[in-house]
Amino acid sequence: MTGRIVIALDAMGGEHAPEIVVKGAAIAQQRFPQAEFLFYGVEERIRACLAKLPALAPRAIVHHTDEFITDDVKPSVALRGGRRSSMRLAIDAVASGEADCVVSAGNTGALMGMAKFALKMIPGIDRPAIASFFPTQRGESVMLDLGANVHCDSENLVQFALLGDVFSRTVLGIAEPSVGLLNVGAEEQKGHDAVRGAAVRLRGPGAPVHFHGFIEGDDIAKGTVDVVVTDGFTGNVALKTAEGTARLFAEFLRAAFTNSWSARFGYLFAYRSLAKLRKRMDPRRYNGAVFLGIQGICVKSHGSTDELGFANAIGVATDMAMNGFLDKVHEEVLQLAAAAAPDKTTAAL
Amino acid sequence: MTGRIVIALDAMGGEHAPEIVVKGAAIAQQRFPQAEFLFYGVEERIRACLAKLPALAPRAIVHHTDEFITDDVKPSVALRGGRRSSMRLAIDAVASGEADCVVSAGNTGALMGMAKFALKMIPGIDRPAIASFFPTQRGESVMLDLGANVHCDSENLVQFALLGDVFSRTVLGIAEPSVGLLNVGAEEQKGHDAVRGAAVRLRGPGAPVHFHGFIEGDDIAKGTVDVVVTDGFTGNVALKTAEGTARLFAEFLRAAFTNSWSARFGYLFAYRSLAKLRKRMDPRRYNGAVFLGIQGICVKSHGSTDELGFANAIGVATDMAMNGFLDKVHEEVLQLAAAAAPDKTTAAL
Numbered sequence: 001m002t003g004r005i006v007i008a009l010d011a012m013g014g015e016h017a018p019e020i021v022v023k024g025a026a027i028a029q030q031r032f033p034q035a036e037f038l039f040y041g042v043e044e045r046i047r048a049c050l051a052k053l054p055a056l057a058p059r060a061i062v063h064h065t066d067e068f069i070t071d072d073v074k075p076s077v078a079l080r081g082g083r084r085s086s087m088r089l090a091i092d093a094v095a096s097g098e099a100d101c102v103v104s105a106g107n108t109g110a111l112m113g114m115a116k117f118a119l120k121m122i123p124g125i126d127r128p129a130i131a132s133f134f135p136t137q138r139g140e141s142v143m144l145d146l147g148a149n150v151h152c153d154s155e156n157l158v159q160f161a162l163l164g165d166v167f168s169r170t171v172l173g174i175a176e177p178s179v180g181l182l183n184v185g186a187e188e189q190k191g192h193d194a195v196r197g198a199a200v201r202l203r204g205p206g207a208p209v210h211f212h213g214f215i216e217g218d219d220i221a222k223g224t225v226d227v228v229v230t231d232g233f234t235g236n237v238a239l240k241t242a243e244g245t246a247r248l249f250a251e252f253l254r255a256a257f258t259n260s261w262s263a264r265f266g267y268l269f270a271y272r273s274l275a276k277l278r279k280r281m282d283p284r285r286y287n288g289a290v291f292l293g294i295q296g297i298c299v300k301s302h303g304s305t306d307e308l309g310f311a312n313a314i315g316v317a318t319d320m321a322m323n324g325f326l327d328k329v330h331e332e333v334l335q336l337a338a339a340a341a342p343d344k345t346t347a348a349l
Numbered sequence: 350m351t352g353r354i355v356i357a358l359d360a361m362g363g364e365h366a367p368e369i370v371v372k373g374a375a376i377a378q379q380r381f382p383q384a385e386f387l388f389y390g391v392e393e394r395i396r397a398c399l400a401k402l403p404a405l406a407p408r409a410i411v412h413h414t415d416e417f418i419t420d421d422v423k424p425s426v427a428l429r430g431g432r433r434s435s436m437r438l439a440i441d442a443v444a445s446g447e448a449d450c451v452v453s454a455g456n457t458g459a460l461m462g463m464a465k466f467a468l469k470m471i472p473g474i475d476r477p478a479i480a481s482f483f484p485t486q487r488g489e490s491v492m493l494d495l496g497a498n499v500h501c502d503s504e505n506l507v508q509f510a511l512l513g514d515v516f517s518r519t520v521l522g523i524a525e526p527s528v529g530l531l532n533v534g535a536e537e538q539k540g541h542d543a544v545r546g547a548a549v550r551l552r553g554p555g556a557p558v559h560f561h562g563f564i565e566g567d568d569i570a571k572g573t574v575d576v577v578v579t580d581g582f583t584g585n586v587a588l589k590t591a592e593g594t595a596r597l598f599a600e601f602l603r604a605a606f607t608n609s610w611s612a613r614f615g616y617l618f619a620y621r622s623l624a625k626l627r628k629r630m631d632p633r634r635y636n637g638a639v640f641l642g643i644q645g646i647c648v649k650s651h652g653s654t655d656e657l658g659f660a661n662a663i664g665v666a667t668d669m670a671m672n673g674f675l676d677k678v679h680e681e682v683l684q685l686a687a688a689a690a691p692d693k694t695t696a697a698l
Contacts, residue, residue, distance in 0.1 A: 155624025240566025
């Protein structure tokens, strides 16, 4: 797809809305000059932001609504009472075909609930998974599920492997991504039933992905595989543990550079190189958690990010839309079903 | 206990055995001058190491055996066939009361299997847990289980909370440790049945610990609590993810300091401060994973550590023995049982 691309934005989601949403769109527009933006939220406030961005204004359409979803609202309440909210209207734009994708920095549970309800699941995928990419020693990898499902069975994990594979291909441009299942050891007998069962399926004939095997927690940052598949409980803990460790290290590093005049002096000379390090680990660069498995492209931005982070989330959504993520998933699901069918016949003999 | 302390050592476990085991004992002896060491392994090789350590030699007794457990042996095989192995003889020294604790850098699964078999479980504790401490923004915390149990129910997690609490008090000297349950969110309804059930028990009357509540992955490095309790699957992934992330950061930092002459020059001035950072994050400092719940003190050292790391593992075992870890656990288990009893009566009304 090289032509028109329409991006629906929940202009009221996140701590610094609508400012960072509008400014983020302006940054994303530089990368995607053909993009058009639909903003949902308080018109007056959105217009005030747009007034300072003359290049973006002609490619922006504002849909006014006074309602928005706060962070403390439960998904079920948001779903029932939030039909006119900025979040829901932005999702509906994708459901009706008006927009190609939606991005929100609002309430994660509400966004997931509304997206599932309004966009429906992709036939053949039972549950949505949250995916995101992150820095590794080899470049960038993808991990899912990061928290949509506390419990996952083998079949869910196999489907996540398929979704992660297509996501890696369409967003990171990796031709044949390697997929690993997160476990407590590399040996076949390690782990619980769900990971062992999924491994059997992924090693078998007609497997939808290039399966590396089991990986362990330290393989995540090593970049041993392009796609890390796990249940939402483990994935959420792993993601946040990695974030916490990176912050601890940064904190210790800051302390090291300020605890003597000699170190401060050294810092001046190393400044430029350390700025590169900071950039490499910058969480804004990896902003944009994607809800995979849903019949529509929906990306969640971190709630406290700035315009640069929000622009990256828009970038993820736009890459998925432009590179035909949904069509590719449909294809893969059909192939998976076809591969599974003769297996079932054999089993019945 | 201020008097005699006897430490049994598997002199043949780990990549650099017996050298690092003997040298590690010599380092530990400086901290614990009253300690006596029982070495199990190939006498000739152990004696060759001891010959270079005149201060240690008079406090060392060598028990010869040719047999040892390799890293690729399954626990069940080690248990049946390894009765005369250096690992098993060292454990037996604790079982017979000859030694106060045992340390091995050998095969983890075999060590756990043998320790459970020869030392038995503490009455009232159903399963052993692997615990270790790690650096945080506030100092040091403890996490368990790190991999002994892939599946854990609420009762297991409550028992781990108790074990972690006593471990934190006896080894880190924290008077009233705060205990957190690792979960995907802080709210009561988050997570699966095991964590929610354990939280109800730990919030209730007669709870054995000072319960903080649920914590998330990023709270581990923040040091939000003194004791992090989780199942062995999640704990193993979290620990290894943290290790991998720290290594990634160190790798990026090294690259930053070598990618320009200016940065290299800066490094010279910051060297001393960065050495402190390295020391703070040094994995040898946190070496020594403890098998809690077993009727005896058994510490597993990392297989590839050096003498400094091994000495730290000995230190953990010795602290536990000297501060009466086992007696304190027995007391707590009795209190927990007493507190649970009236509850059951109430429930029966």
